[in-house]
Amino acid sequence: MNFNFLSPVSDLVLAHNELLSAQALGRKIKIHSEQNGIPDLEDVSIAIIGVLENRNDINYIGAEFNLDEIRKSFYSLYPGTWTTTIADLGDINKGESVEDTYFALKTAINLLVKKNIIPVILGGTQDLTYPNYRAYDNLIPMVNIVNVDSKFDLGDSTKPIKNNSFVGKIVLDKPYNLFNYATIGYQTYFNSQEEIDLMDNLYFESYRLGDVSNNISLVEPVLRDANIVTIDLSSVRSAEVSLNQKYSPNGLDGKEICAISRYAGISNKVTSFGIYEYKPSKDDEITSMLISQMLWYFIEGVNLRVKDDDFSDERNYQKFITLIESEELIFYKSNKTGRWWIEIPFLSEVNNKLKRHTLLPCMHQDYLDACNNKVPDRWYKAFRKNCM
Incomplete structure (x- = not known):
C-alpha cells in the first residue's frame, strides 16, 4: 500500500521509547520511523494515524501542534493479553489546502479498511469525520456514525464546513450513504432547539449526558451497530483534562469515556475510531494520558470481540x-x-x-x-x- 503522504514518528518520541521497559507498548508495536520507513502491515490489525489538521477550527489561530505527548504516554503503557498487532503509521501533515488533507485521510482509511485493518485517527479537528465517512463510499452500502460529543454538530450545510458543523454536509452530500447518526453525551444547553428538532425529525439517536452517566450500558447497542465512532474531547468534563482542553464543568468523566471506548472496540462493526479536538498545552500530561487510556481500552475491546450475530444456526x-x-x-x-x-x-x-x-x-x-x-x-x- 502506498502511504507516501505519511510522515514518520518524530525522533524525540523514538528516543523516549528506547528508554521504556521492554514490556511497554511502545516496544511491542510497529512504528513508522525515518530510518526504517513504513512497517510491513501484513499481520497488523490496528493502525494509528495522526492528522495534524486544525484549520477548520472555528477558533483557529494558526498555531502548530503535534501528537508527541500522546505517543509518549501511549507507548509507556503496558498491553493486556492481546493477540492483535498494532502499528503507528505516523502523521498526515496539513496539505496545501484542507481538502488535500481530507483526500489523504480518506485514501488512508479506505486502504486500511479494505485490508481489514482498523484505523485509529488522532486529530486535529472533528470535521475530519467527514473524509472518514467518505472513505466508505465504495466499501459498504450504508454507514452508521456514532459521535461522542456535547453538541450535535449539525450546522448549516450551505456554509463552509467547520469542526462544529460537519454533520449537515454528511447528511446532504451525495452519495447518500448515511443510515444512522447518533450522539452520545449531548448537553441540551449547548444545542439550539432547531437542532434538537432536526435530530428528532431525521429519526437520529441522541443520548443525554445525565442518562449516559446514570447507566453507561445504555449506549452499548448503538455502538455495537456503528461503523465509525468519533469522539470530541470537549465531551469530557474540565476536571479530567489540562488547561487548554477545558470546555465545560459538566461532561463525561475518565471512567465513562474509557468505557465508551471499550464498547466501541468490542463492536464487531466498528471499523474506524477517531479521537479529535486535542489541544496540547504546557500542562498537557493529563490529557495525553487520558487519550492514551482511551486508546488502550479501545484496543482491549477489539481483542475481546466475539462473533455472536450469526443466527443461521x-x-x-x-x-x-x-x-x-x-x-x-x-x-x-x-x-x-x-x-x-x-x-x-x-x-x-x-x-x-x-x-x-x-x-x-x-x-x-x-x-x-x-x-x-x-x-x-x-x-x-x-x-x-x-x-x-
Whole structure:
C-alpha cells in the first residue's frame, strides 16, 4: 500500500521509547520511523494515524501542534493479553489546502479498511469525520456514525464546513450513504432547539449526558451497530483534562469515556475510531494520558470481540416473539454473549441498501418493554427512517 503522504514518528518520541521497559507498548508495536520507513502491515490489525489538521477550527489561530505527548504516554503503557498487532503509521501533515488533507485521510482509511485493518485517527479537528465517512463510499452500502460529543454538530450545510458543523454536509452530500447518526453525551444547553428538532425529525439517536452517566450500558447497542465512532474531547468534563482542553464543568468523566471506548472496540462493526479536538498545552500530561487510556481500552475491546450475530444456526441463539397491537416483534438473544437484537423484517423488502440493518442491536430492557406493550425507541426510529 502506498502511504507516501505519511510522515514518520518524530525522533524525540523514538528516543523516549528506547528508554521504556521492554514490556511497554511502545516496544511491542510497529512504528513508522525515518530510518526504517513504513512497517510491513501484513499481520497488523490496528493502525494509528495522526492528522495534524486544525484549520477548520472555528477558533483557529494558526498555531502548530503535534501528537508527541500522546505517543509518549501511549507507548509507556503496558498491553493486556492481546493477540492483535498494532502499528503507528505516523502523521498526515496539513496539505496545501484542507481538502488535500481530507483526500489523504480518506485514501488512508479506505486502504486500511479494505485490508481489514482498523484505523485509529488522532486529530486535529472533528470535521475530519467527514473524509472518514467518505472513505466508505465504495466499501459498504450504508454507514452508521456514532459521535461522542456535547453538541450535535449539525450546522448549516450551505456554509463552509467547520469542526462544529460537519454533520449537515454528511447528511446532504451525495452519495447518500448515511443510515444512522447518533450522539452520545449531548448537553441540551449547548444545542439550539432547531437542532434538537432536526435530530428528532431525521429519526437520529441522541443520548443525554445525565442518562449516559446514570447507566453507561445504555449506549452499548448503538455502538455495537456503528461503523465509525468519533469522539470530541470537549465531551469530557474540565476536571479530567489540562488547561487548554477545558470546555465545560459538566461532561463525561475518565471512567465513562474509557468505557465508551471499550464498547466501541468490542463492536464487531466498528471499523474506524477517531479521537479529535486535542489541544496540547504546557500542562498537557493529563490529557495525553487520558487519550492514551482511551486508546488502550479501545484496543482491549477489539481483542475481546466475539462473533455472536450469526443466527443461521439455531444452537447459537434464543428467539423471542412479542405482540404490540398488530405488530409482531421478534427478538434474538446470543447464547455466546447474552447480547440482544430485534428484527426489522421490512427493511430488506423495501430497500436493498438497508438489507444489512435487518437485525438491530438492542438491550434486554427493550424486550421487557415490548412485553409491556411499549415499542422500543431504536426499533421505531429505524422503522420511520425506512418510511422517509
